[in-house]
Amino acid sequence: MKLQVVGVSHHNAPISVRERLAFTNGQARAAIGQWREELSDCEMVLLSTCNRTELYAAAETEVNLTPERITEFLIGFHDLTRDDIGKHLFTYDGEEAIRHLFTVASSLDSMVVGEAQILSQVKQAYQLATEEQATGPLTHAAFQGAIKAARRVAGETTVHQRRVSIPSVAVADFARQIFERFEDKTTLVIGAGEMAEETIRYLRDEGVRQITVVNRSRERAIELADRWQGQALDWGQLESALAEADLVVSTTGADEPIVTSECFGRIEAVRGQRPLFVLDLAVPRDFDPEIANRPEVYLYSIDDLSAACTRNRMARDKQLPSAHKIIEQETERFMADLHHRATGPVIRRLRQGWQKPKEEELERLFNKLPDLNDLERDEIRQAFDRLVNKLLHPPLESLRDESRHGIPSALMEALSRLFQLKD
């Protein structure tokens, strides 16, 4: 039984390498088809996200499944050479491969630890491989084990609940606690900074549809608005846009506040104290901090959110040992089950070896006692079954115990010789 993973991830490969090895959904489907033609005895699952491309391969028999073969397949599919990506590739085998898969699925190997997307990406990769009939007993067990491990980590730790990037904290820990739904809310973006765009991405995921961009440079405002299907307004319309907005993301490079307390007073009169979420990501700040004291205004500066990020990071880091402990437990359990599967033939032969004399003895007994009725025969048969099971229990338990430390080859050999088990 072999299980291997070969791939690249954000840990060891720059984006220039990762994007060359990445697979679109169509490419992944084609790659699986090609794999099945070339290595029909081997199972495979291809996981490709923006941060990693990993090919999980498994075989129950000793076929030609080596890291080199998998690497050749990967670089061959993309018409690359070993020189292009060879030094960035990582390889894990057996238990290491399982531990890696469980860690990835649980989002403990992600660029932003705890992000929830990776588990659905792992599920999609597994589903695609299953649809294309490239999975088998080993990959089924491995990926179902990975999903189970990820769920345990999500359920038993708070790793996934701790956002550590400023836009994600702003949206998840604050904006989502103010608004129930975002479809009917208007988002105003002041300035066209990179952080604003990242925040819009999170807000879009939450359902924000109406986006208004105000920027001193109208061209840049139009550019950003077009990208997010929003509308661009002139800088002079800032106050009216603020009066309409429910969420504001501000990232200008102004060297003094663009919205003073006095200015906000005028806007407030028009707004009628509707709740306003303001994310002031500018340094120096775009909004006068005094505005935060007004009712129904929730103003967060980059420092407020950095503090929340730091708190979350510390809280999350405290949870990481527990999360890794779960991964270890699940890996150990998986490997024990895997090793135990290897003992299957021995167990089967052992059972068969005891079953035959049992049946012979029962037949002899029933011949000697022809007057037994069906009920009595059943009772005797059950007693024999119990006896066989009790006799088999110690060797089977020993096999299970030994499986925790690897395939119990010596014990299997001993049992085979002791009970004269033959193929």
Next chain:
Amino acid sequence: MVLSAPVASSATILTLPLASSLRMSGISITCFAASYSVVLLLEISRLLFRSGIRGAIMLGFAAAGLLAHTIFLVERAVSASGYPLSSEQDWYVVAAWVLAALYLYLTAYHRDNAFGVFLLPLVLGLVAAGAWLADPTPFTRRPALLVWGVVHGTSLMLATVAIFVGFAAGLMYLAQDRRLKKKLPPLRGLRLPSLEWLRKANSRAVGVALIFLGIGILAGVVLNMIYSRSDGTQLDWTDPVVLATLFMFCWLTISGGVSALYKPAREGRKVAFLTVLSFIFLICLLAIGFFFDTEHRKLKVEHETSPPVLSSSAMDDEGGTPR
């Protein structure tokens, strides 16, 4: 006609303690109160540690408590000597049932939110008030006033539940608002709904309370008119219980009217404070019913102890739940 209770003699209360009255099924008030207490403890334990199975255990205990609560009420209704579920005790226990059912619904659909921390103490408070303070005597069977009595009692009970819900939502709003203003991260285990959700819940609770309070008061007026025509006894509008109820109604009407006409008054904290204040008024009102010997109370006692003089249509007492 107000949110206080019909009163029996203290001897009656002592001989019919609701808390210890076992029913055919063996379910007593202690059974479901204990279930709700366990759920409350489990809700509080969210603050201390995480658990994968706590949610399911909480729902299980809450559902078991509600089932026991339902069986208790059904048995009480079936075995009542007067109108089913017409005593002051029943009024409180039914109000607690409605609130507990609402808790179960909210927790089943919003598992992450800690509704129980705010709602379950109110449920237990209503059960405790019913068990220890309220009169267990049901109204005698005088069919003519059944409809008005039921409308009066049920409306005021639902108004009370709505005010309780509004109070819980108001407290949650103020807690969430404080956290967001202070820029604090969500407290572990005390996840609250969004401000927008709480604001809507709050406004709806006030609206529902106002409607049911209005219906309850109108039904009370009709009951009072029938009293007055039957034997000349009439409840004076200056009775503290009546006054307090009218004050409560005016308070909700004025604040609701201001909110409807003046947009800023509809917003967040103002509505939350309004519901918290309404709750305080309600508690005062219930306390007047419990601890003061009002005309409202005397009227009930008189009608309970004296036989009808005229035909049942003109004679009946309030026939419902609390006044």
